[in-house]
Amino acid sequence: MKILEIYPCLQGEGLLTGVPTVLVRTAGCNLDCVWCDTRYSIKPDPKEVTTYSPEELINHIDQEYSEFRYVMITGGEPMIQKDIYDFISLIESKVHVTVETNGTIIPIEQVCFVNLWSVSPKLSSTNIAHLDRDVDYKFWIGLYEKQKNVQMKFVLAGMGDYREMRNVLTGPYGSLLNWGDMPIILQPAALEGKDIGDRMKFVECEMLNDGEHWKKYNVRLMIQQHKIAWESERLR
Numbered sequence: 081m082k083i084l085e086i087y088p089c090l091q092g093e094g095l096l097t098g099v100p101t102v103l104v105r106t107a108g109c110n111l112d113c114v115w116c117d118t119r120y121s122i123k124p125d126p127k128e129v130t131t132y133s134p135e136e137l138i139n140h141i142d143q144e145y146s147e148f149r150y151v152m153i154t155g156g157e158p159m160i161q162k163d164i165y166d167f168i169s170l171i172e173s174k175v176h177v178t179v180e181t182n183g184t185i186i187p188i189e190q191v192c193f194v195n196l197w198s199v200s201p202k203l204s205s206t207n208i209a210h211l212d213r214d215v216d217y218k219f220w221i222g223l224y225e226k227q228k229n230v231q232m233k234f235v236l237a238g239m240g241d242y243r244e245m246r247n248v249l250t251g252p253y254g255s256l257l258n259w260g261d262m263p264i265i266l267q268p269a270a271l272e273g274k275d276i277g278d279r280m281k282f283v284e285c286e287m288l289n290d291g292e293h294w295k296k297y298n299v300r301l302m303i304q305q306h307k308i309a310w311e312s313e314r315l316r
Contacts, residue, residue: 081137081163082107082129084121084156088145091152092306094198094231094265096178101150102141106164109157111182111213113206115237115269117307121156134167141171152198154180165189183215191223197230203245205238217248217257224262232262235304236279237269242286250293264299270307 084107091099107129109122116122132140141151151171158164159181165188168177172193183199191197199220202213224230234245245266248254266287268279283301287294 081132081134081161081167083132083137084124084129086140086144088148089306091150091178092309093267093304094233094302095263096150096196097302097305099150100148101152101178102145102148102175104137104141104151104153106153106155106158106161108160109155109182110160110184111157111202111206111208113202113208115205117269118156124156134163134170137167138171138174142174148175150176150178152178152180157182157185159185159187168193182213183220184213186216186219192227195229197223198233199230200233200235201248203234203236203238203241205236205241217254221257221259221262225258225260230262231265233265233267235267235269236283239282242266242283246290246293249297249299259297261298264297266299266301267304268301270304276303276308 084105086102086104089101089103091097091101105118105121107121107124112122120128153164153167158179168179171177172195176195177193178196178198179194180198180200183201197220199215201215202208206213220230220232234241236242236245249259249264266283268276268283270276280301280303287299287301
């Protein structure tokens, strides 16, 4: 596995916000979002990348971070790593495993070993063609129905993203799907610390105005805590 960095942190997004966690950041991504806050992970400097076997990576985590109960695998896009399934199957008995993914790559193995799939679909503000960022929502909903281990996390980086996300959920296609009680998290992107308050207020007002839309969805507004605390710093 090609790993860019490993460090302890408090999770900054989603249902596990604030939980002490070992973050494992893989190198490389199948997308190239213009506002990505870890652009150094998309096409990283080879000098910054360390190659581990799954066993070596687990040994490193055991030796350096044995006191942690949670591990989050993120990127980049971790699902492009060829040994990702072996790593998950070997570590799942030791810790709680979260995989942060853009959702475009459907897992084919070891889905039962992941405690939480944190699926973050990309919207138009990424400047990526729709077909390249397309997500099979039906698959992820089906996985949640079976295992209750998926959160759907929409990062809203542009004012139009909210309306696009609403259409994903309540439009002609989304309204036919059984979202059930899957957690759906809306996160205004903290692109600049000074404007996050305005972004939060905008989405809050839109959600309240759209109250009728959200009756059958388990939707909530959350902040990107780590971006407020650390802004653009690395190795938090």
